[in-house]
Amino acid sequence: IPRTITIVPNTYNPPDNFANVAGKIYRSSFPRPENFSFLQRLKLKSIVVLIPEPYPAENQKFLQDNNIQFFQVPISGNKEPFINIPQESITEILKTVLNPENHPLLIHCNRGKHRTGCLVGCIRKLQNWSLTMIFDEYRRFAAPKVRSLDQQFIELYEDMEIIDYALINNWLPVAW
Amino acid sequence: IPRTITIVPNTYNPPDNFANVAGKIYRSSFPRPENFSFLQRLKLKSIVVLIPEPYPAENQKFLQDNNIQFFQVPISGNKEPFINIPQESITEILKTVLNPENHPLLIHCNRGKHRTGCLVGCIRKLQNWSLTMIFDEYRRFAAPKVRSLDQQFIELYEDMEIIDYALINNWLPVAW
Numbered sequence: 169i170p171r172t173i174t175i176v177p178n179t180y181n182p183p184d185n186f187a188n189v190a191g192k193i194y195r196s197s198f199p200r201p202e203n204f205s206f207l208q209r210l211k212l213k214s215i216v217v218l219i220p221e222p223y224p225a226e227n228q229k230f231l232q233d234n235n236i237q238f239f240q241v242p243i244s245g246n247k248e249p250f251i252n253i254p255q256e257s258i259t260e261i262l263k264t265v266l267n268p269e270n271h272p273l274l275i276h277c278n279r280g281k282h283r284t285g286c287l288v289g290c291i292r293k294l295q296n297w298s299l300t301m302i303f304d305e306y307r308r309f310a311a312p313k314v315r316s317l318d319q320q321f322i323e324l325y326e327d328m329e330i331i332d333y334a335l336i337n338n339w340l341p342v343a344w
Numbered sequence: 345i346p347r348t349i350t351i352v353p354n355t356y357n358p359p360d361n362f363a364n365v366a367g368k369i370y371r372s373s374f375p376r377p378e379n380f381s382f383l384q385r386l387k388l389k390s391i392v393v394l395i396p397e398p399y400p401a402e403n404q405k406f407l408q409d410n411n412i413q414f415f416q417v418p419i420s421g422n423k424e425p426f427i428n429i430p431q432e433s434i435t436e437i438l439k440t441v442l443n444p445e446n447h448p449l450l451i452h453c454n455r456g457k458h459r460t461g462c463l464v465g466c467i468r469k470l471q472n473w474s475l476t477m478i479f480d481e482y483r484r485f486a487a488p489k490v491r492s493l494d495q496q497f498i499e500l501y502e503d504m505e506i507i508d509y510a511l512i513n514n515w516l517p518v519a520w
Contacts, residue, residue, distance in 0.1 A: 178472055179472055179473070179474050180471065180472045180474070181476075181477060182473060184477075185480075186477070187364070187481075188363075188364040188365070188366065188520070190364065194479070206403065209517065209520065210520050211520075215465050247365075272520070287359065296354055296355050296356045297356055297357075297382075298356070298357045299363070300357075301357060301358050301360070304360065304361075305363075308487075309484070311484075341385065344368070344387075
């Protein structure tokens with residue numbers, strides 16, 4: 169049987185620590201231009217950035233060219249002894265992240281380990297995961313720089329406001 | 345404004361090494377009864393098992409109760425010096441795994457590290473990921489027991505037959 173085979177020779181380079189969190193919510197480290205062709209395959213509608221620094225010009229251009237909404241909620245990672253992620257920031261970010269109208273959505277910080285890991289941990293709490301499995305996942309991405317402070321933050325995050333908000337908006341359970 | 349809030353107090357226990365691979369393809373270690381309520385949330389249509397041992401009675405009951413198709417393709421993990429995963433087995437499994445009619449689909453072996461990691465690595469090759477990022481992901485799940493033999497298997501896996509088969513069936517690119 170004669171047939172035509174199309175082979176796509178492009179290599180796609182996901183950003184470091186890229187993964188699918190749930191449904192069309194993704195996580196990664198800071199995307200660089202060499203990751204853009206990969207990210208285009210996700211057909212992103214939104215990017216949520218957790219760092220305070222201004223977004224690089226080439227990343228801004230990528231957003232514009234692909235019609236991607238940009239949400240920047242700057243947080244500083246947990247660090248002994250006095251820097252803690254404010255709970256309100258996480259709640260604010262979750263209101264954006266859980267909204268299906270913003271999906272497909274990518275969350276990133278710099279290395280996709282700590283700040284992103286804390287946020288994903290809070291999403292897992294909303295999915296009622298056991299802390300054991302939340303921490304296992306956190307450590308998989310944060311290794312070898314695992315922070316107890318981050319795990320404690322996830323454990324103590326008091327999510328009544330966001331649970332309330334998400335239920336009213338019919339965003340729970342988080343879709344797979 | 346008076347309103348009713350429903351709080352779901354159940355804790356869900358994903359199996360160890362559970363993750364979303366792409367679209368509605370999932371991976372994990374061997375699911376135990378304490379993981380079943382979590383797995384039900386995924387509304388699985390199929391489970392692909394990579395181990396040769398008979399499936400436990402309680403897992404078989406879970407399949408029946410939830411109307412889940414069962415595919416068992418027994419393979420032995422790569423092990424020096426003479427045990428190698430046969431390429432044909434991976435190709436056969438991929439024909440099941442890539443078929444959207446079988447999704448949502450869970451792949452598992454025992455620990456969700458090596459055999460499952462090899463299979464997921466081959467899926468990433470079909471997604472044209474760079475080997476660097478394929479290996480990073482492999483190591484994230486296999487750590488601390490990373491096997492070079494597994495990474496070499498992924499690198500050398502010659503996927504023309506499955507590419508051909510998948511293209512004819514319109515399964516590529518793998519949906520996110």
